[in-house]
Amino acid sequence: MIISQILNNNVAIVKKGSNDQTRGNEVIVYSKGIAFRRKVGDTIEEEEIQKTYVLDSHDKLEHFSYLLSNTQEDYLQIVTKTIEYGEKVIQKDISDYLYLALLDHIDFAIKRLRKSQIIKSPLDWxxxxxxxxxxxxxxxxxxxxxxxxxxxxxxxxxxxxxxHFINLQSQGEEADSMMKMMEAVRNILSIIKYHYRLDFEEDSINYIRLVTHLQYFIVRMFKGEAHSSSESELNRQIRKLYPEAYNCVNKIRIYVKDSFEKDLSEDEEAYLMLHIQRVTKREEDN
Known part of the structure; x- marks a missing residue:
């Protein structure tokens, strides 16, 4: 590999083929001291390289090159160790683009920390x-x-x-749907919370069951697979037993209709009323 640009002692841009003059054939290579006392045009052997970063566009290559030239070595180590750990946790190979995105994020995050600027994610929960x-x-x-x-x-x-890891696994429309589904669950929980004027004990079994049910309910709704049955009588009995839960479900029905143009089936209504009654009764007793 021929050095085309030296970023620092540990990082260089190289051409993968000695006869290829196009920038599209360039990659970034990293190894401790790999570029020390070297100059453009020198050769780097494969066995000298600890990590190669292959990016799919010239713009990304330029951006990553700039970051590597202007951030501390420690930051790259944070990114490398995080990605290595992440690959073990989610058991999936991660593209080199994440090194770029995460290095950019870590660099900015540390600058914010030094200024005591904390940004809370709206998707924290x-x-x-x-x-x-x-x-x-x-x-x-x-x-x-x-x-x-x-x-x-x-x-x-x-x-x-x-x-960053979630978005990498769920690209395009799938990532957009995922975010919408998470937001829908959060909004429905807020409707229940404010209807009953309760703060939930989030570690309780009944709360976890409610959240799990809502997750599956939202997934089914997005896929057009909402439950339907002929158990109208059961639905009516639950309405009579738990009128406050029914009033709450009516608010959820309006939210679902306005937000997603979907209707709640009687079956879904019944399940929601039971879960809501169970979790709110426990919180009120406490």
Whole structure:
């Protein structure tokens, strides 16, 4: 491989073929001291390289090159260790694009920490509840940041790191649907909370059951697979037994109709009333 640009002692841009003059054939290589006392045009052997970054566009290559030239070595180590850990946790190979995205994020996050600027993610609750493995990766990154900088890094930053891994696994329309589904669950829980004027005990079995039911309900609704049955009499009995739960479900019905142009089946109504009654009765008793 021929060096076309030296970024620092540890990082260089090289051409993969000695006869190829196009920038599209360039990759970024990393290894401790790999570019020390070398110059453009020198050769680097494969066995000298610890990590090769292959990016799919010239713009990304330029952006990554700039970041590597202007961020500390410690930051790249945080990113590398986080991604290696993440691959083990989610058991999936990760594209080199994540190195670029995560290095950009870590660099900016540390600058914000130095200024005591904390940004809380609006998806904090959803990520913690629906993506515990990805959140674990974020916490791992937070720990690395604290060790590298000596500053306390809030767990809100773990959510932001986790989202990079979540978005990488769910691209395009799938990622958009995922975000909409998480938001829908959160909004329905808010409707229940404000209807009953209750703060939920989020570790309780009944609350976890409610959240799980809502997750599956929203997925079925998005896929057009909502439950339907002829159990009208059961629905009517539950309405009479738990009129407050029925009033709450009516609010959920309006939200679902306005937001997604979907109707709640009687079957879904019945399930929701039972789950809502169970969790709110427990909270009121407490």
């Amino acid at each position: 959803e990520v913690r509840k629906f993506y515990p493995d990805h959140y674990k990766i974020g916490l791992y990154a937070v720990d690395l940041i604290e060790k590298a900088t000596g500053m306390e890094c809030p767990n809100e930053e773990a959510v932001s790191v986790a989202l």
